[in-house]
Amino acid sequence: MSTLCLLLGDHLSLNMSSLSSINKQTDTVLLCEVKAEATYVKHHKAKIAFLFSAMRHFAISLQDNGYKVEYVHYNDENNQGSLFAQVQYMVKQLGIEKVVLAKPGEYRLFQDVETWTAKLNIPVVVRDDNRFMASEQDFTDWAEGKKQYRMEFFYREVRRRFNILMDDKQPVGGKWNFDADNREKLPKNLSPPEPTTFPPDAMTKDVIALVKEEFGDHFGDINDFHYAVTREQALEVLKVFIADRLPKFGTYQDAMVQDQAWMYHSHVSFYINAGMLHPEEAILAAQEAYYSGHAPINSVEGFIRQILGWREYMRGFYWYFMPGLKTDNYLQAVNALPEFYWDGKTDMNCLSQCVKQTKEHAYAHHIQRLMVLGNFALLAGLDPEQVNEWYLIVYADAYEWVELPNVSGMILYSDGGHLASKPYAASGSYINKMSNYCSHCHYSVKEKTGPQACPFNYLYWGFINKHKDKFEKNPRMAMIYRTMAKMDQTKLGHMLDDADKFIIKLEQNEKV
Numbered sequence: 001m002s003t004l005c006l007l008l009g010d011h012l013s014l015n016m017s018s019l020s021s022i023n024k025q026t027d028t029v030l031l032c033e034v035k036a037e038a039t040y041v042k043h044h045k046a047k048i049a050f051l052f053s054a055m056r057h058f059a060i061s062l063q064d065n066g067y068k069v070e071y072v073h074y075n076d077e078n079n080q081g082s083l084f085a086q087v088q089y090m091v092k093q094l095g096i097e098k099v100v101l102a103k104p105g106e107y108r109l110f111q112d113v114e115t116w117t118a119k120l121n122i123p124v125v126v127r128d129d130n131r132f133m134a135s136e137q138d139f140t141d142w143a144e145g146k147k148q149y150r151m152e153f154f155y156r157e158v159r160r161r162f163n164i165l166m167d168d169k170q171p172v173g174g175k176w177n178f179d180a181d182n183r184e185k186l187p188k189n190l191s192p193p194e195p196t197t198f199p200p201d202a203m204t205k206d207v208i209a210l211v212k213e214e215f216g217d218h219f220g221d222i223n224d225f226h227y228a229v230t231r232e233q234a235l236e237v238l239k240v241f242i243a244d245r246l247p248k249f250g251t252y253q254d255a256m257v258q259d260q261a262w263m264y265h266s267h268v269s270f271y272i273n274a275g276m277l278h279p280e281e282a283i284l285a286a287q288e289a290y291y292s293g294h295a296p297i298n299s300v301e302g303f304i305r306q307i308l309g310w311r312e313y314m315r316g317f318y319w320y321f322m323p324g325l326k327t328d329n330y331l332q333a334v335n336a337l338p339e340f341y342w343d344g345k346t347d348m349n350c351l352s353q354c355v356k357q358t359k360e361h362a363y364a365h366h367i368q369r370l371m372v373l374g375n376f377a378l379l380a381g382l383d384p385e386q387v388n389e390w391y392l393i394v395y396a397d398a399y400e401w402v403e404l405p406n407v408s409g410m411i412l413y414s415d416g417g418h419l420a421s422k423p424y425a426a427s428g429s430y431i432n433k434m435s436n437y438c439s440h441c442h443y444s445v446k447e448k449t450g451p452q453a454c455p456f457n458y459l460y461w462g463f464i465n466k467h468k469d470k471f472e473k474n475p476r477m478a479m480i481y482r483t484m485a486k487m488d489q490t491k492l493g494h495m496l497d498d499a500d501k502f503i504i505k506l507e508q509n510e511k512v
């Protein structure tokens with residue numbers, strides 16, 4: 001029986017579950033660059049270039065490892081334009097009797113795949129997606145019967161189970177979580193190392209030319225493309241991170257600096273999410289850096305928590321709460337995404353900086369995504385559907401399984417608090433504490449009302465006031481409502497007026 005193994009564009013690993021029982025003599029592996037996947041949202045140009053180039057390089061590794069590969073380029077005559085049509089075409093051409101793939105990372109595609117057996121009239125086997133350490137079932141078993149789903153408790157369970165940073169049954173260092181040590185601003189005399197970059201080879205140059213030609217109207221710049229496109233290069237990024245950046249990763253994890261995109265972060269999400277690195281490799285490398293005395297516990301635990309905690313948790317959370325998660329809108333937010341999310345043209349320097357870096361690199365680090373771009377979207381009541389689409393488009397590491405829980409659960413509270421115990425809402429003083437953005441801004445972070453006041457300041461109180469019925473009884477927000485009650489009510493009234501006027505300006509597309 002000859003089998004067709006479909007490898008999706010983010011399944012670029014020789015250890016993929018879908019490859020596990022492939023007979024190299026009789027079976028065929030299919031990789032295809034299809035229009036439907038590249039355009040169902042208008043992905044950042046660099047994201048398409050990264051995935052197409054990584055796929056082309058991976059096809060060579062497969063051949064070097066003895067697999068028979070059918071690689072369908074974007075402009076090939078036999079390109080059928082969608083995954084199903086391509087599989088159907090290959091099944092006919094090659095006389096295929098069975099199709100195998102690993103579970104796609106997006107609900108819409110998984111639903112489509114579930115119809116294939118009937119449409120093709122041959123077995124279509126969907127294997128577990130093994131680009132994670134915990135399985136979907138592990139999350140379901142953990143979540144079942146719970147009223148609250150907090151990442152911290154899931155994280156402790158997987159740490160115990162995989163014996164990561166454990167000293168017998170106790171967490172190494174005596175605490176599960178060292179987040180309290182990870183909130184320093186970057187001192188002026190400290191410069192993070194340059195990121196690890198790779199000049200495009202001939203194959204990548206071809207892909208860049210293709211992307212300019214076919215996806216010229218998509219968001220983002222592509223002239224400075226420098227990502228890793230092979231596993232070897234991705235391993236190099238990880239190695240350099242562990243050697244040069246990890247020791248300071250924890251302390252400056254939340255810091256933001258004018259014109260600095262990369263900071264002490266790892267920049268491995270692109271590669272882990274595309275299958276080029278396994279999360280366990282990154283976790284074990286970081287753990288080893290702690291045991292060898294190279295990096296302190298706050299950095300190592302912080303980094304491991306992002307991957308073993310947040311990344312695993314988000315994936316389980318996505319499948320557990322889909323499809324409802326996609327349409328949830330607990331705060332009934334309906335405002336349109338402002339144009340400056342695309343062109344960066346706003347006097348709010350923090351937002352302008354984060355959009356500019358996103359456009360240039362298809363990357364922004366976590367606090368930029370959460371506390372600047374996300375915080376604004378929450379405070380300004382932006383429509384979750386539009387915000388989700390934006391995040392899915394603009395980042396090279398974005399796939400719905402990870403993007404949607406971060407956006408609808410973490411930043412917008414659209415899920416009504418399944419993911420977060422309270423909204424991540426903050427005024428300008430948080431951004432000022434963690435960055436030097438405010439000293440380059442048209443607005444004044446110290447002012448609360450009036451034309452020069454930082455919009456985050458009055459939008460924050462506008463948000464708190466607007467959603468009083470939903471949050472007043474939340475024990476983690478009681479203090480905020482007590483503060484609001486004690487405030488000078490005339491001043492509060494001015495802030496609420498300023499917030500309303502600001503939202504009207506946004507609706508009227510005026511520059512803010």
Ligand SMILES: Cc1cc2nc3c(=O)[nH]c(=O)nc-3n(C[C@H](O)[C@H](O)[C@H](O)COP(=O)(O)OP(=O)(O)OC[C@H]3O[C@@H](n4cnc5c(N)ncnc54)[C@H](O)[C@@H]3O)c2cc1C
Nearest residue numbers: 265266267268269306310311365366369370397398403406
């Ligand atoms: C609104 C919003 C949207 C996001 N969208 C995505 C997305 O589409 N794809 C994506 O991979 N991450 C997303 N994140 C999480 C995080 O911002 C990125 O993983 C991180 O910025 C990637 O850069 P890095 O590799 O330098 O990460 P580091 O800061 O070095 O962290 C190490 C690794 O931890 C993992 N990680 C950290 N935080 C998270 C998280 N919240 N969820 C899942 N994994 C995490 C990533 O694999 C990351 O590579 C989002 C966060 C927010 C707040």
Ligand code: SF4
Nearest residue numbers: 348350428438441454
């Ligand atoms: S003053 Fe406000 S808008 Fe300007 S950079 Fe600071 S937080 Fe952003």
